[in-house]
Amino acid sequence: MKLGIMGTNWITDAFVEGALNSKEWELTAVYSRTLEKAYAFGEKYKVENYFDDIELMATSDVIDAVYIASPNAMHYEHALQFLRHKKHVIVEKPIFSTVAELEDAHKVAKENGVYLFEAARHIQEPNFKILQDSIQKVGKLHGATLAYMNYSSRYDNVLAGEEPNIFSLKFSGGSLVDLGVYPMYTAVALFGVPEKATYFATKLRTGVDGGGPVIFEYPDFTVTILHAKMSQSFLPSEIYGEKGTLVINPLTGIKEIKYIDNHTKETEDLAMPTIPNDMEFEATEFARIIAEQDTLAYEDLEDLSKQVLQISNDLRHQNGIWYKVEQ
Template structure:
């Protein structure tokens, strides 16, 4: 049994815990929080076997086999290094680090110590993405790709009220690009590789970070655009256009309904069967990695995605 300790007490940690409960061979370890009271309350709410005083306390406890890091983006890198130095496998919430350079350095460090380091990017392990890969040949030569993830955050209301909130705090690495933009960018890298060039624009908000943005990427035979937002919603799907047909995708972060429309043909609906919790796949991948699976491709895909984020932030 791989006991996974939890660092961070946000809603994403609760979803990870729910996924852990559905995956064979893994179990829930203690919770770590900088706030002892909050940590104990969170551990009690999710049924964790105790709470620790910060990451160091969790690692010193000796009762975990891996750790899931869901702390503010700005402290990911330091916490990854601490866990790796303790010999504990790491699953870190996206974005894994603030820059590609940080990530690549930590991957090299983890490999040198023989420790697993994996980003918790759920799309990489989603059956909906596999369904897209299976359908792609039917589209013919791909000419245009449009991926989007635009979902208004309830915490934007705090920004509008002049209040501070972590996910919109640039000092903590908060950013719509880093939080939601990574999903369409990661899907581009996964399905088509890294583009030759990328350029974009972002809209700033009162907290000092970006609230939404768009990017256009150039490949050899097609162009791709990505859109993301934490301050607006959309009803538009993502789409891949080929010379022989198009594919509409309901949600690029977790595709569940695909509509394939052949050129001059009748649309075909493809429903994707998947676990209710889209984080199950990343937990399964962590289990495989701890058991010895090679995750070099996973780590490289994270690096390529972060390089695109770096370019857009510049």
């Protein structure tokens, strides 16, 4: 399948590499605001088509699908331009700023007979599938701790009085949508939508959240999500049950899944060897869904994306964090 890309930063490079590794995609077009930047990115992949006009790229027939990694707040506008011209769209997480945007974009995708994906790569990892299949080992579920806290060098800029995109209301930033989205996806994919969610956010001078614990309450158990961009954690994640505990490390690009029995204390290693670039798995799956028109699998991802965004929106609003696009 023919892939175009929008955005020329490290994540785009990583996605392109993963997509090419999957053998399902060829990179046929690069968009950037200047052709120079587009060419600088694309030449190492021997790309033939370069655009500095989105509409031109969206109407061209050199791409079947586009991967969008523009700043969060622009995902919606950019995705719509491609969907309207019947291009499949893969948007880097967090997909959009609001549920209203997501519902609208899903509608436009449907009307145009194309698919809209959120690039939540970790739930497509083989080790995530192993984790999913291993949940039953712990017996009756007692809860989980899902940790994803990385100190961001951009936090230094915040401390210096600046307002980098990722920490700004204007660009729909903050820790919850940037890092919290991973454990939230994990929780919703494994355990479903919680009955209640509570976010104890630490708010920054810029108006967004720097991190804080999130509690997902289910009828019989509780999931604790730890995320932050202003602090560094080295904690693995854990899933607790009546029979034992699953230890997962790390939460994305999972390298280790250990099951430890509560009674025998015996440990079982469940993870399979990993590959350097785990974006290959989502690239493979998105290509498969498009090729096979697997509507069932697509709708599962559509639901998951919407559920996570809905929770994320609610948690932000609980803490009085409203993006510019919502104001």
